[in-house]
Amino acid sequence: MKGFLIDLDGTLYRGHEPIPHAAAFIHWLKQHQLPYLLVTNNSSRTPEQVAEHLLELGIEIPAAAVYTSAQAAAQYLTEQRGGNRVHMVGEAGLRIALEAFGFALGGTTPDYVVQGIDRSFSYEKLTEAVRHLKHGATYVLTNPDRMLPSDGGLMPGAGSLAAAITAASGMEPVVIGKPSPIIMAYAIERLGLPAADVWVIGDNVHTDIRGGRLAGCRTALVLTGVATADNVQEQLASAGLTPDLICDDLQHFIEQFNGMGSL
Incomplete structure (x- = not known):
């Protein structure tokens, strides 16, 4: 069983615009009963507000499937005492x-x-x-x-x-947030799978991909946000990282993932 930690800004939407194939990607996860968690570095919204925003964009997910850097920060402080x-x-x-x-x-x-x-x-x-x-x-x-x-x-x-x-x-x-191991450890624990069975998907090499790599997960970079087809080589060079997959968008990820026979 594979699980997925998925970024939001630049991966599922840009501001108030859904990114093409985002809703179809979430449907694909549900159809195949693949566990996932939407992990966002954005601390401005609650999980309920994120779920509501996604619903307005035609993407239906439960608030429990959202984990924010604000939640992770509060959890971290609790453990510090x-x-x-x-x-x-x-x-x-x-x-x-x-x-x-x-x-x-x-x-x-x-x-x-x-x-x-x-x-x-x-x-x-x-x-x-x-x-x-x-x-x-x-x-x-x-x-x-x-x-x-x-x-x-x-x-x-x-x-x-x-x-x-x-x-x-x-x-x-x-x-606390990506690429910190703090939020990654919390998110992987919530997903309930070994890190080696988890894919981290996002648009930012320095946060999403680095965080996934440091946590021992597989990584997929989508070229729909901070990273684009025009700047991806510059982004990879500046980060000194190469993700497991580079995808034009989430539909391209599905195609490459299916081609690996991972289901």
């Missing part, structure tokens, strides 16, 4: 995940600064986060993505904000 006070830089998905795990947000002396994507990021938020870190808070970053696919093209991600916080504070964060 280093306090429950959190200063958050992020959006609703991160806030809800932290509150669901019992963390107290706000206050003047947080144990952690947890940062994700924040599209209302400001100089004031930068200053506040840096001051907390300088006073001893531990820095946790949901994901290192510097750029994200969107409706109008690429936009800065959580990693770009983290670069400013790190430069100002001198503190390097604990990174």
Whole structure:
């Protein structure tokens, strides 16, 4: 039995546009009863919001099939037992995940600064986060993505904000999202299969493919997001990685996967 850890942004959709063959790919997984988990570095949405967004794009999945970097960050903090006070830089998905795990947000002396994507990021938020870190808070970053696919093209991600916080504070964060082994281990555990039986599918060589490789999974790069037919060789060279498969899109992945006789 093979299982699948599948990226969202740039793999199933771009902003509010479904990527061709995404719905057919999910149908193929269900038809063959193949276990899967949609693993996203984007911390802005809850699993329920992700499922709702996908449904609007014609892709029907249960919220339980979504695992976000916000959930993984909250799970990680719970295991650290280093306090429950959190200063958050992020959006609703991160806030809800932290509150669901019992963390107290706000206050003047947080144990952690947890940062994700924040599209209302400001100089004031930068200053506040840096001051907390300088006073001893531990820095946790949901994901290192510097750029994200969107409706109008690429936009800065959580990693770009983290670069400013790190430069100002001198503190390097604990990174939770792909390619970190932290989220990969949690996701593989949820899937319930050995890493060697898991395929990681995504559009980003530096996060999806590197994360899958480090976790001991098979990897497939789709050229529908950060990686494209025009830049794939440059992307592979900069990452120093070669995925097991390079696919034009998810339909192409199905064809190559079937050709391997893996079902």
